[in-house]
């Protein structure tokens with residue numbers, strides 16, 4: 001079994017705890033260390049229980065809590081070699097393991113496979129976490145679904161998936177055209193429509209839980225993202241439980257078996 005709790009997620013901050021077989025890891029530290037510790041405590045965990053922290057990329061909304069979080073103890077950090085150069089200054093006492101897409105790493109009972117995503121960052125990564133034959137996909141901050149991703153994520157029982165923006169809201173947001181182009185471009189973020197398309201390609205009856213994440217507070221709403229995905233899941237007649245991660249509150253443990 002794998003279980004996970006999204007401590008927070010939106011364009012403004014992201015952190016998730018994932019547990020399997022008694023091993024606990026974090027993905028991203030993009031909220032304050034105080035909030036991370038509070039979220040972990042609500043999960044019945046202490047930061048000393050965390051065996052490793054996996055990073056998707058270096059943007060502020062994914063790393064900002066690291067400096068304070070790493071002050072008290074040396075953390076085991078897992079990220080691309082390029083990203084480590086940025087993180088080392090925030091966490092000089094950390095122990096780094098460099099990740100390569102497709103190269104599997106073992107952290108306690110969790111087997112972790114990093115893969116490439118398409119984002120305007122240095123070697124950004126998505127992940128598949130596996131424990132006892134149960135797999136959880138983690139896909140965020142990617143402008144497109146890249147070649148190989150559907151195959152890698154086919155058959156996952158749990159999926160954390162970015163559903164960043166509603167195209168109409170983005171286009172009418174009054175933002176500069178360059179920024180709109182950046183967000184909706186190849187190196188930007190997944191829209192509600194793209195997230196639904198991806199589920200149409202990999203959705204299957206064994207997909208127990210789907211979490212929509214990284215919702216933009218300005219160019220999307222949890223209601224819009226959830227409604228679009230609900231329609232997609234219903235059309236596919238999938239029994240998948242749908243959740244929406246929020247910035248202001250923690251999404252309680254979700255168990256995938």
Ligand SMILES: [Zn+2]
Pocket residue numbers: 010011059061062141214
């Ligand atoms: Zn982000």
Ligand SMILES: [Zn+2]
Pocket residue numbers: 057059119121141
């Ligand atoms: Zn980003």
